[in-house]
Amino acid sequence: GENVEQHPSTLSVQEGDSAVIKCTYSDSASNYFPWYKQELGKRPQLIIDIRSNVGEKKDQRIAVTLNKTAKHFSLHITETQPEDSAVYFCAATPLSGYSTLTFGKGTMLLVSP
Amino acid sequence: NAGVTQTPKFQVLKTGQSMTLQCAQDMNHNSMYWYRQDPGMGLRLIYYSASEGTTDKGEVPNGYNVSRLNKREFSLRLESAAPSQTSVYFCASSERGPLSYNEQFFGPGTRLTVL
Numbered sequence: 001g002e003n004v005e006q007h008p009s010t011l012s013v014q015e016g017d018s019a020v021i022k023c024t025y026s027d028s029a030s031n032y033f034p035w036y037k038q039e040l041g042k043r044p045q046l047i048i049d050i051r052s053n054v055g056e057k058k059d060q061r062i063a064v065t066l067n068k069t070a071k072h073f074s075l076h077i078t079e080t081q082p083e084d085s086a087v088y089f090c091a092a093t094p095l096s097g098y099s100t101l102t103f104g105k106g107t108m109l110l111v112s113p
Numbered sequence: 114n115a116g117v118t119q120t121p122k123f124q125v126l127k128t129g130q131s132m133t134l135q136c137a138q139d140m141n142h143n144s145m146y147w148y149r150q151d152p153g154m155g156l157r158l159i160y161y162s163a164s165e166g167t168t169d170k171g172e173v174p175n176g177y178n179v180s181r182l183n184k185r186e187f188s189l190r191l192e193s194a195a196p197s198q199t200s201v202y203f204c205a206s207s208e209r210g211p212l213s214y215n216e217q218f219f220g221p222g223t224r225l226t227v228l
Contacts, residue, residue, distance in 0.1 A: 034217075100158055
């Protein structure tokens with residue numbers, strides 16, 4: 001089955017800095033890679049996703065890049081703000097039938113004012 | 114639209130007790146999922162139901178059973194609770210079906226403590 005590794009487990013930045021979270025996956029058949037944000041005590045929510053036919057996708061201050069050859073993908077947050085503080089999860093899935101998401105263990109991002 | 118709802122929000126059980134966690138969605142989604150979240154372990158899939166009438170094991174199914182009661186509702190049962198089942202449980206739903214990879218929508222979670 002799929003295995004997703006996520007690094008770092010914690011990340012502290014100053015407000016205005018950039019933050020990068022990296023994930024690797026094992027199943028070369030995986031072709032959908034979403035990122036979820038979970039604020040303290042809240043439910044996970046999708047913030048951005050990327051499909052294997054795209055190398056990069058941007059949405060305002062967040063972007064995701066994908067390198068299928070190396071089997072890794074990354075989340076980039078620019079101009080970080082205190083409200084970006086949360087746990088971020090990457091996930092991967094091969095698109096075959098009713099395949100399910102495999103999540104990384106999460107990265108706790110702390111943005112200090 | 115309430116989205117995905119879960120009951121109860123909190124529960125304390127003694128070892129050996131049983132309970133059922135309820136989940137319902139009003140988005141007409143085909144697929145529903147149960148996850149557990151433990152510190153440092155991410156979200157681990159317990160069981161899922163790809164469509165009404167089907168259920169399948171996920172990564173950590175031992176000690177749990179599920180029922181897809183209808184298209185809206187998907188329950189998770191602990192027959193004999195153990196301290197290792199202390200966790201936060203999330204239900205989720207999605208439109209996903211063959212050859213689609215739609216967003217999963219999560220419920221607010223149930224925080225379960227087994228003493």
